[in-house]
Amino acid sequence: xxxxxxxxxxxxxxxxxxxxxxxxxxxxxxxxxxxxxxxxxxxxxxxxxxxxxxxxxxxxxxxxxxxxxxxxxxxxxxxxxxxxxxxxxxxxxxxxxxxxxxxxxxxxxxxxxxxxxxxxxxxxxxxxxxxxxxxxxxxxxxxxxxxxxxxxxxxxxxxxxxxxxxxxxxxxxxxxxxxxxxxxxxxxxxxxxxxxxxxxxxxxxxxxxxxxxxxxxxxxxxxxxxxxxxxxxxxxxxxxxxxxxxxxxxxxxxxxxxxxxxxxxxxxxxxxxxxxxxxxxxxxxxxxxxxxxxxxxxxxxxxxxxxxxxxxxxxxxxx
Amino acid sequence: xxxxxxxxxxxxxxxxxxxxxxxxxxxxxxxxxxxxxxxxxxxxxxxxxxxxxxxxxxxxxxxxxxxxxxxxxxxxxxxxxxxxxxxxxxxxxxxxxxxxxxxxxxxxxxxxxxxxxxxxxxxxxxxxxxxxxxxxxxxxxxxxxxxxxxxxxxxxxxxxxxxxxxxxxxxxxxxxxxxxxxxxxxxxxxxxxxxxxxxxxxxxxxxxxxxxxxxxxxxxxxxxxxxxxxxxxxxxxxxxxxxxxxxxxxxxxxxxxxxxxxxxxxxxxxxxxxxxxxxx
Amino acid sequence: xxxxxxxxxxxxxxxxxxxxxxxxxxxxxxxxxxxxxxxxxxxxxxxxxxxxxxxxxxxxxxxxxxxxxxxxxxxxxxxxxxxxxxxxxxxxxxxxxxxxxxxxxxxxxxxxxxxxxxxxxxxxxxxxxxxxxxxxxxxxxxxxxxxxxxxxxxxxxxxxxxxxxxxxxxxxxxxxxxxxxxxxxxxxxxxxxxxxxxxxxxxxxxxxxxxxxxxxxxxxxxxxxxxxxxxxxxxxxxxxxxxxxxxxxxxxxxxxxxxxxxxxxxxxxxxxxxxxxxxxxxxxxxxxxxxxxxxxxxxxxxxxxxxxxxxxxxxxxxxxxxxxxxxxxxxxxxxxxxxxxxxxxxxx
Numbered sequence: 001x002x003x004x005x006x007x008x009x010x011x012x013x014x015x016x017x018x019x020x021x022x023x024x025x026x027x028x029x030x031x032x033x034x035x036x037x038x039x040x041x042x043x044x045x046x047x048x049x050x051x052x053x054x055x056x057x058x059x060x061x062x063x064x065x066x067x068x069x070x071x072x073x074x075x076x077x078x079x080x081x082x083x084x085x086x087x088x089x090x091x092x093x094x095x096x097x098x099x100x101x102x103x104x105x106x107x108x109x110x111x112x113x114x115x116x117x118x119x120x121x122x123x124x125x126x127x128x129x130x131x132x133x134x135x136x137x138x139x140x141x142x143x144x145x146x147x148x149x150x151x152x153x154x155x156x157x158x159x160x161x162x163x164x165x166x167x168x169x170x171x172x173x174x175x176x177x178x179x180x181x182x183x184x185x186x187x188x189x190x191x192x193x194x195x196x197x198x199x200x201x202x203x204x205x206x207x208x209x210x211x212x213x214x215x216x217x218x219x220x221x222x223x224x225x226x227x228x229x230x231x232x233x234x235x236x237x238x239x240x241x242x243x244x245x246x247x248x249x250x251x252x253x254x255x256x257x258x259x260x261x262x263x264x265x266x267x268x269x270x271x272x273x274x275x276x277x278x279x280x281x282x283x284x285x286x287x288x289x290x291x292x293x294x295x296x297x298x299x300x301x302x303x304x305x306x307x308x309x310x311x312x313x314x315x316x317x318x319x
Numbered sequence: 320x321x322x323x324x325x326x327x328x329x330x331x332x333x334x335x336x337x338x339x340x341x342x343x344x345x346x347x348x349x350x351x352x353x354x355x356x357x358x359x360x361x362x363x364x365x366x367x368x369x370x371x372x373x374x375x376x377x378x379x380x381x382x383x384x385x386x387x388x389x390x391x392x393x394x395x396x397x398x399x400x401x402x403x404x405x406x407x408x409x410x411x412x413x414x415x416x417x418x419x420x421x422x423x424x425x426x427x428x429x430x431x432x433x434x435x436x437x438x439x440x441x442x443x444x445x446x447x448x449x450x451x452x453x454x455x456x457x458x459x460x461x462x463x464x465x466x467x468x469x470x471x472x473x474x475x476x477x478x479x480x481x482x483x484x485x486x487x488x489x490x491x492x493x494x495x496x497x498x499x500x501x502x503x504x505x506x507x508x509x510x511x512x513x514x515x516x517x518x519x520x521x522x523x524x525x526x527x528x529x530x531x532x533x534x535x536x537x538x539x540x541x542x543x544x545x546x547x548x549x550x551x552x553x554x555x556x557x558x559x560x561x562x563x564x565x566x567x568x569x570x571x572x573x574x575x576x577x578x579x580x581x582x583x584x585x586x587x588x589x590x591x592x593x594x595x596x597x598x599x
Numbered sequence: 600x601x602x603x604x605x606x607x608x609x610x611x612x613x614x615x616x617x618x619x620x621x622x623x624x625x626x627x628x629x630x631x632x633x634x635x636x637x638x639x640x641x642x643x644x645x646x647x648x649x650x651x652x653x654x655x656x657x658x659x660x661x662x663x664x665x666x667x668x669x670x671x672x673x674x675x676x677x678x679x680x681x682x683x684x685x686x687x688x689x690x691x692x693x694x695x696x697x698x699x700x701x702x703x704x705x706x707x708x709x710x711x712x713x714x715x716x717x718x719x720x721x722x723x724x725x726x727x728x729x730x731x732x733x734x735x736x737x738x739x740x741x742x743x744x745x746x747x748x749x750x751x752x753x754x755x756x757x758x759x760x761x762x763x764x765x766x767x768x769x770x771x772x773x774x775x776x777x778x779x780x781x782x783x784x785x786x787x788x789x790x791x792x793x794x795x796x797x798x799x800x801x802x803x804x805x806x807x808x809x810x811x812x813x814x815x816x817x818x819x820x821x822x823x824x825x826x827x828x829x830x831x832x833x834x835x836x837x838x839x840x841x842x843x844x845x846x847x848x849x850x851x852x853x854x855x856x857x858x859x860x861x862x863x864x865x866x867x868x869x870x871x872x873x874x875x876x877x878x879x880x881x882x883x884x885x886x887x888x889x890x891x892x893x894x895x896x897x898x899x900x901x902x903x904x905x906x907x908x909x910x911x912x913x914x915x916x917x918x919x920x921x922x923x924x925x926x927x928x929x930x931x932x933x934x935x936x937x938x939x940x941x942x943x944x945x946x947x
Binding site for chain 2 (some may be wrong): 028030031033034035037038039040041042043044045046048049052055056059106107109110111113114115118128130131132133134135137138139140141142143144145146148149150180183211212213214216237240241242243244248268271272275276287288291294295298299301302303306
């Protein structure tokens with residue numbers, strides 16, 4: 001029997017003992033049981049996700065049947081008359097998440113470049129890296145709590161100076177909190193990608209007389225562009241699904257607004273607020289439909305981000 | 320061709336800008352930790368840890384049931400997610416390119432991205448409604464499903480890092496395949512897997528949204544998993560939005576405890592990696 | 600690896616044992632609902648547990664939540680300040696009973712420098728919450744408060760973000776005194792508010808009003824008093840400006856009670872009655888044998904409710920709730936006597 005190669009997959013079935021055809025121990029019981037359990041666990045995971053999707057769809061059906069596509073375009077959320085439309089929340093979610101992303105971009109990019117290019121090794125970067133990871137470890141409820149009691153008054157004071165109604169809570173405050181929360185995600189991914197830029201490319205540019213900044217601007221970032229974007233997409237996905245921190249500082253107002261200093265509601269926060277008390281099948285079903293929409297949006301965004309990363313992996317190894 | 324001096328100036332300016340932006344992130348982190356520590360430390364005393372929450376207007380009260388509740392929830396969700404997660408991770412790493420494993424990997428990715436509030440909805444429909452009552456179990460199911468993808472990925476990645484040579488050496492010695500995996504490969508990657516589990520626990524310990532309509536909360540100490548249970552994040556949520564000064568103080572104290580807990584888990588992760596990691 | 604397995608099996612076994620054992624211990628009653636009476640209930644249940652050993656876990660998630668959870672049969676009883684409508688009760692799988700537990704006042708509270716005591720007329724309140732009156736020094740508000748120099752401050756409306764009985768009481772009142780309110784918004788636990796931001800629960804609203812200068816909101820009396828916040832003096836149907844208090848709320852309750860106690864006390868005819876007063880109720884199923892409930896559990900539930908409307912009433916006044924009038928207690932007793940288990944009345 002040939003010894004199998006140690007190389008990575010050549011695209012076909014990977015050469016593991018399990019997939020090699022003539023293993024003699026195949027006939028003995030523990031072996032079969034083991035392989036069976038492995039398969040089973042894989043299937044369970046698949047079933048799990050299908051069950052979740054199915055549950056959401058089934059329970060959202062009454063609302064889907066009642067409102068159809070209008071559910072997504074109407075901003076009326078009226079439990080009294082039984083008319084439900086989720087536009088206000090979709091807009092609230094998109095506004096807060098994209099605003100958070102925009103706020104986070106300069107910081108996240110800076111960190112990626114700082115740790116991926118300037119200071120790659122040593123005590124300082126590692127401490128800094130750990131500190132930033134710590135940021136991602138803080139539970140979201142504490143972000144919300146801090147946001148409500150410390151950040152909101154600051155925003156309130158700022159609004160008073162600007163002559164805006166001093167709610168303190170609202171889309172702006174929520175976006176700031178979200179931005180702080182998502183920076184570690186895109187920063188760590190960006191740092192990894194920037195680290196991987198081949199030195200030959202950079203050295204070639206230096207040899208031609210480029211300054212460090214120019215190398216970063218014209219070589220490093222463009223090369224790592226997809227990875228950086230993937231990192232941002234992941235951050236976005238995180239922001240879209242965030243519930244607690246947002247619920248506490250968003251102001252809980254169920255109307256459609258594009259004013260970032262106004263209170264609003266996101267898909268996640270409306271569910272958190274009203275789920276336990278939705279009386280009436282249609283009300284509950286509408287909330288679940290919002291959950292479904294949220295699930296689909298985050299799934300698509302996360303999936304796109306991961307797909308880009310995967311493509312990068314293959315590209316990276318094709319050297 | 321731009322002036323050389325100008326370009327060098329931009330270069331210097333740039334690194335200063337980058338440094339400022341990078342260290343700027345420390346400001347909110349410091350602010351948050353500072354406030355939590357400052358407000359929280361003053362509340363911490365022995366009574367805080369061992370007494371139950373007191374009704375409004377009655378002085379004192381503590382977070383004992385929330386601490387116990389959090390621990391119970393973590394324990395239960397670990398039971399739910401670890402066996403399945405590790406097994407699925409092994410499956411993914413060994414059956415690397417089969418069609419099924421691609422779908423499973425996709426499912427894991429999707430699971431990881433599910434918003435926590437949607438998980439709460441699922442657990443409510445699957446567990447709370449049939450049983451007819453809020454329970455720690457339903458909360459643990461929600462948390463367990465959230466923890467699952469982290470365990471799966473961690474297992475898969477760490478198993479992949481083990482070189483084939485180890486597996487082959489074991490097989491060459493006549494060890495059957497399943498034992499090779501269970502007794503040779505898995506233990507070798509244990510530190511990495513445990514790291515993933517600890518990260519999962521840290522994530523899940525701080526979750527509130529899925530517990531809102533599953534674990535429900537309780538003012539009493541409870542170890543019965545079929546009954547409602549309190550947890551640190553739930554308590555913080557309930558108390559933080561109240562106007563009572565007493566309650567807000569307790570919320571800060573609970574936040575402090577929670578952050579310390581997450582920090583300890585973080586440090587354990589680092590310690591594990593250093594101590595147990597098998598190098599190849 | 601083996602050791603690890605052994606230990607985890609042991610711990611799991613230990614745990615299961617505890618749970619099975621714990622499950623056979625004292626009954627713990629589950630309730631959910633209104634935040635309106637929450638300070639009173641948490642006190643009452645604390646005392647009740649000390650006196651009888653029976654624990655009551657009441658989560659204040661809003662009246663809407665209480666009703667929903669009772670309909671889903673996930674709790675033993677619900678708490679609500681909005682009595683259920685016929686339509687809602689039809690959705691229930693069984694007849695639902697309402698038992699009043701105390702009286703309270705929904706007050707208008709606000710945040711202004713100096714914490715002045717302001718007078719309000721019904722139409723002013725309605726117009727503020729409709730967004731028609733936007734500034735504190737509006738002519739109309741100033742007119743009835745000649746001694747107070749009102750600042751040129753924007754009014755920030757705070758309402759409930761969750762399904763609330765307090766909201767129901769407040770909007771029930773507004774629908775009676777303002778035609779425009781009735782048409783545009785109506786009454787209910789969750790509404791399409793024209794303006795304002797939402798706070799979670801009575802505590803949430805109080806919290807937000809307390810933090811924002813110029814804010815105005817509606818909360819149960821104890822939440823304003825407990826936070827040292829000013830309370831509005833409201834003009835009632837008879838034209839008198841009434842301060843919310845135990846007495847003025849009790850006056851408002853001087854009405855004929857229907858047999859099922861579902862009655863609204865707002866916009867009272869009583870001359871010295873506070874116009875935004877209300878009962879708050881516990882709701883439970885008439886037939887207690889559902890979903891494997893034990894007879895013992897049903898009995899404990901009734902005992903607890905009975906205690907609340909009798910011995911528990913002494914805790915109302917210190918917390919600024921008004922105790923139940925005699926007539927209400929009697930009705931409550933009558934209703935409790937109709938609760939059955941398998942068709943047979945539980946209380947002798």
